[in-house]
Amino acid sequence: MKLVIAEKNIAAQKIAQLLADGKPKTDKVYNTQVYRFTVSGEDWVSMGLAGHILAPDFPDEILFDKKQGWYSVSDDGEVLPADVPDGLARPPYATKRKPFLANGINIKGWKVESLPYLTWAPIVKKPAEKEIIRVLKNLAKKADHVIIATDFDREGELIGSDALSCVREVAPDVPTSRARYSALIKGEVTAAFDNLVELDQDLADAGESRQYIDLIWGAVLTRYLTLARFGGFGNVRSAGRVQTPTLALVVERERERMAFVPEDYWQIRGMAAAKDAEFKIGHATARFTDKAAAETAFAHVEHATTGTVTSVAKRSRKQQPPTPFNTTSLQAAAAAEGISPARTMRIAESLYMSGFISYPRVDNTVYPRTLDLAGIVDGLASNSPALRPVCKKVLAGPMKPTRGKTETTDHPPIHPTGQGDPETLDGGQKKLYMLIARRFLATLMGPATIENTKLAIDVAGEPFTASGDVLVDAGFREAYPYGLKRDEQLPALAEGDTVDVRDIALEAKQTEPPARYSQGRLVQEMEKRGLGTKSTRASIIERLYTVKYLKNDPIEPSQLGMAIIDALHEFAPRITTPEMTAELDEDMTHVAEGQDTQDHVVEHSRALLAGLLDTLIEHKDDLGDAIADAVTADARVGACPKCGKDLVMKTSAKTRGSFIGCMGWPDCDVTYPVPSGVKVSPLEGEAAVCPECGAPRIKCQPFRQKAYEMCVNPKCPTNFEPDIVVGECRACAEAGRHGELVAHKSEKSGKRFIRCTNYDECGTSYPLPARGKLSATGEVCEHCGAPIVVVETARGPWRICVNMDCPGKEKKAAGGARGRGRGGAKKASGAKKTTAKRSAKK
DNA sequence: GCAAGGTC
Structure with a gap:
């Protein structure tokens, strides 16, 4: 039986289809799809891997250990031997002592100092896809020939080489060969299998060099940054060959924005009307850089009420259809x-x-x-x-x-x-x-035609213009409306026509700094600079968000992100630029062409990193301070009204919930709750302090809704809302008591809810939306009898039944996608349960 | 608790 090993399932399937006499049969080995077929009567089987099946890592002895933390040593206390290049001493940092860890956390002193050892630590390859390896070995044992048919590129050669090393464990003598195809089509694949070659070990070694260098630099610098000032579990400060230069791009753009000096300019704009249509007009000088000139021109037109069309120009332009997606x-x-x-x-x-x-x-x-x-x-x-x-x-x-x-x-x-x-x-x-x-x-359609009309209008001797775009032939736009601007239609006017003019205003403006990257733009910029691959760029950007180096979209670096770039730029500049990738590519080409060896290239890289470590370790505390300051700055929401120190977002060690607390703790005990369901950010200048109570005012950004500002202090009069009676309590009426339903706002949490005045006896309470002005209607819900209230939001008034379990809501939920998972399927079973369920969710 | 590269 011949075994074909492809890089992924779809390739294994395609190869089987293209080589088989007749149709291949789908089979399963354990739980993995394989394809069985015959070629000229001979039995073949193809299987797909899942990319890399082995992952490089440090040996277990020096790896993270739950009891010991990141920097353990081998059992006998001896640091493992590493192949250190000639002329370089073996790392003197070997310790006979087992690390001492208080409460599992001991980040002082020797940990960062032991990093040079990690630089020279050996690397082993560990199984990453155990299931796939099991299937591979199972099939290899039965095979009389193994053909590596992974993708025809460097990583493909490495994946194939790793697969071969697994095969060799169970079938040391089975003949092996390599099929090289660059498209999964008949001609290519049959030619590749008719002209089998040997696996190119140099090319695979080049790929493995890349793996090792990425791991060593990434692990050493990440641990260094993380341990320079340990921020608690879950606060990793990562660095890497691709992520760090990517972060640097964002930081660089932010610095350009900060250094940008805006220039003043002036615009004269207004509205015109003719033939029952209105349109925008602007002075022919789109930007006046001279204020006096702008004021002179404006003085001429300020009181004008009409203008005369002096020319009408129509031009049509074509917009070509887009190219196919990669x-x-x-x-x-x-x-x-x-x-x-x-x-x-x-x-x-x-x-x-x-x-x-x-x-x-x-x-x-x-x-x-x-x-x-x-x-x-x-x-x-x-x-x-x-x-x-x-x-x-x-x-x-x-x-x-x-x-x-x-x-x-x-x-x-x-x-x-x-x-x-x-x-x-x-x-x-x-x-x-x-x-x-x-x-x-x-991509299969014709261009779109857009007709542009330009009007020149004389207003009191000053030249004005108006411009309108109309899509006259949709072409490909009929299928692809994305990013299409709305038509701006001008009325049909001729030279000499008169238009009404109004609202002419002189506007003072400033030039804008360069725009921040959107995530889409950043991916394109990474591609342009050779950072990452099509498969990795998206996840690398996401990673920069999870380690809190980036925030928002368009992308802004956090203070932490900027501190990391500053520090690495100073002490390990090689990792902050795309050059490291470029040089690595060059080294890998040399290895692939046999002019250099994997060991030499990797050791050279280790030596470069080791050369940086002395300075890095020397400046550990400076960097730790910088990181700590940046983290505090990122968490800052304003100044404490009591002691003036920073108020920051904190996480409670006990409940894991977040709150806003004073940096002066324990001397100062000021705390506030964090508004829920919104992203909180500080305000600047005068707006940052509440005029009523002196606590900080903050910006709250709900998901996909308009942001609003509020005082963080729930007891502040600006947050005060009087209790409102919204109706009578049904449960109490049925039990022969009198109870009223009253809307309250909790001073502690800022949350709003409705509660019966007889709550202790009947237990009725309902949650309320966090925002919007509330008013009672006196009406009750036709489905459940709970009160109906009106909440005024930015989108207008909204009538709601306050009962989350109302059967009326169930109908709506069944009809539309919204409202799922909120008491949907459950039958209304009393208000008390609603509250219980909601608090249990937290 | 670490990178980047494949892919699921």
Whole structure:
């Protein structure tokens, strides 16, 4: 039996289909799919790995140990031997002593000092995909020939080499070879299997050098940053060859913004009206840099009421259809629609696995000739009623696909398969699927034509202009409306026509600093600078958010992120720039071409890092202080009204809940609750202090809603709301008592709720929305008898039944997607239960 | 509790 090992399941399946006499049979070994087939009567089996099946790591003896912490040594107290290059002494940091750990945490002194040892520590390869390895060994034992058919690139060669080392453990003598194909199509694959070669160990070694160097630098610098000032468990300060230069890009942009000196300019703008239509007009000098000139011009037009059209110019321009999606362009387009690159990849993976779209990790932007474009459009038309009309147009047209700049042959650009019913997808999946499907259709359509009209208007001797864009021929825009500007229609006017003019104003403006990166832009910038790969960029950005180096979108660095870059820029500059990646690529090329060896390249890199450590260790405390200060600055919400020290977001050790507390604790005991469900940030200047009580005022940003400002002190008069009687208590009436339902606001937590005046006896209480002005209606709900109240939000007044378990809400929940998981399926069973359930959730 | 690279 011949065993074919591919990098992933889809490749194993495709190879089987392309090589088999007839159709391959799907089989399972343990729980993994394999494909059995015959080639000229001979038995073959193909299996897919899951990328790398081994992961490099330090030996167990020197790894993290639950009892000992990060820096343990071997049992006999001896530091493990490492291959230290000639001329370099063996690390003198070996200790015979077992580390002493008080309460599991001892970060003082020797821990950072022991990092040079980690620099020279040996690296071993540990199984990362145990199931896959088990299947691989099972099949290898029965095989009389093993063919490595992983992707034709450096990582593919390494994955194949790792697979071979697993094979060798159970079948030391089985003949092995390598099939090299660069596209999963008949000609390529059959040619590769007709011309089998040997695995290129130099190329695999190059890949392994990359792994080792990434691990050593990442582990040493991450541990250094984390331990310089230990911020408690869960507060890792990471660093790495790709993430650190990426963070540096964001920090650099922020610094440019801070250094930016805005320039004043002035604009004269107003409104014009003619033929029952209104439109914007502006002075022909779009930006006056001279204030006096602007004021002179404005004085002429300030009281003008009419203007005269002096010219009408129409120009039409074409907008070309977009190119096919690869990973980066999909991530950028999805980011513009509010889906982060990391989430895009998670959703794309699920769409790919369920057969809706093609393989999502590609660089290619040119459809291969073998792709059945019309067949896909047909499939979309029959599965998606919303796309059917535009699909028909595409099928009727010439269907000439656009081409992007990058052409590779490994996978086609990301496209819908045309299979599957989009109605079965959830919200995020459907949104991304429609983006991919619409993009695909757009790449097969003609350009859009936009007609631009420019009016020149004389207002009291001053030249004004107006401009309008109208989409006259939708072209590809019929399928792909993303990022399309709304039409700005001007009335049909001719030279000499008179227009009414009003609201002409002189506006003082300032030039804007360079914009922050959006997540989509950052992915593109990383690609441009050679940072990361199509498969890793999204997760690296996400990582920078989880370690709290980045915040918000558009992306801002935190104070911590800036402190990290400053520190590394000073003491380990190599890791902060894309050059390390460039140099690593160069080293790897040398290893791959046999001009250098893996050991030499890795040892050279170890020596570079070791050379930095002396200074790093020397400045450990400076860096620790800088990090601590930055973390405090990030957590700051304002100044303490009692002692003037910083009020910061803190986490209670007991309850793990967060609160706002004074840095002066224990001398100062000022604390406030954190408003729930919102992101809190400090305000600046005068707005930062409450005029009523002196506590800080803060900015609260609810998810996808308008931000608001409030005083953090729930007892402050600005937060005071009188109790309102909202109705009579039904439970009490039924029990023959009298009880009134009253809306309160808790002084402690700031939460609002309704409670019966006889609460001790009847237990009735209802939660209330956190925001919005509340008023009673005196009405009761037709479904459950609970009171109806009105809450005024930014979107207008909103009538609600206060009972979360109201059967009336159940009907709505069944009809729409909203309101799921909130007492939906459960029958209304009394108000007391509602409160109990809600508090149990916390 | 660490990186980046594959992929699930």
